[in-house]
Amino acid sequence: MDEKIQKLYQECIQELENIGIKITNNIDIGQIEIKLSKRNNKRYGACKQLEPDKTTRYIEKTKRRKIVKYWKYNKHIIEISPWVMELQDKVIKNTIIHELIHCMPNCNDHGEIFKKYAKYINQNLGYDISRVRK
Numbered sequence: 621m622d623e624k625i626q627k628l629y630q631e632c633i634q635e636l637e638n639i640g641i642k643i644t645n646n647i648d649i650g651q652i653e654i655k656l657s658k659r660n661n662k663r664y665g666a667c668k669q670l671e672p673d674k675t676t677r678y679i680e681k682t683k684r685r686k687i688v689k690y691w692k693y694n695k696h697i698i699e700i701s702p703w704v705m706e707l708q709d710k711v712i713k714n715t716i717i718h719e720l721i722h723c724m725p726n727c728n729d730h731g732e733i734f735k736k737y738a739k740y741i742n743q744n745l746g747y748d749i750s751r752v753r754k
């Protein structure tokens with residue numbers, strides 16, 4: 621199963637590079653690890669952001685409090701839920717690419733930049749990446 625994840629992950633990386641989105645050896649992205657999630661919850665996947673670039677610190681204000689965030693992280697761990705691996709390759713790759721977008725600077729949420737990448741990828745590679753997945 622781990623082999624399958626790695627294989628599909630490499631395919632995603634290659635497809636993104638083909639349309640000009642460089643994932644590996646990109647100092648704006650840093651290091652990415654992908655693995656099967658230990659939990660089999662409802663989520664398709666998740667992306668943990670580690671090693672924040674301290675120079676990109678900003679404060680997000682909500683009604684009640686201020687949250688420290690960073691635009692850029694240097695390490696990312698993508699986890700894919702085991703049940704997703706039973707689905708079609710295209711769906712698994714859709715999930716992987718969704719999480720890969722979260723690895724890019726300014727894409728920790730599903731804001732404008734995330735949407736821009738998603739739209740570009742959908743148009744050029746025929747995926748269906750959206751903010752939320754059904």
Ligand SMILES: [Zn+2]
Pocket residue numbers: 718722730751
């Ligand atoms: Zn997301």
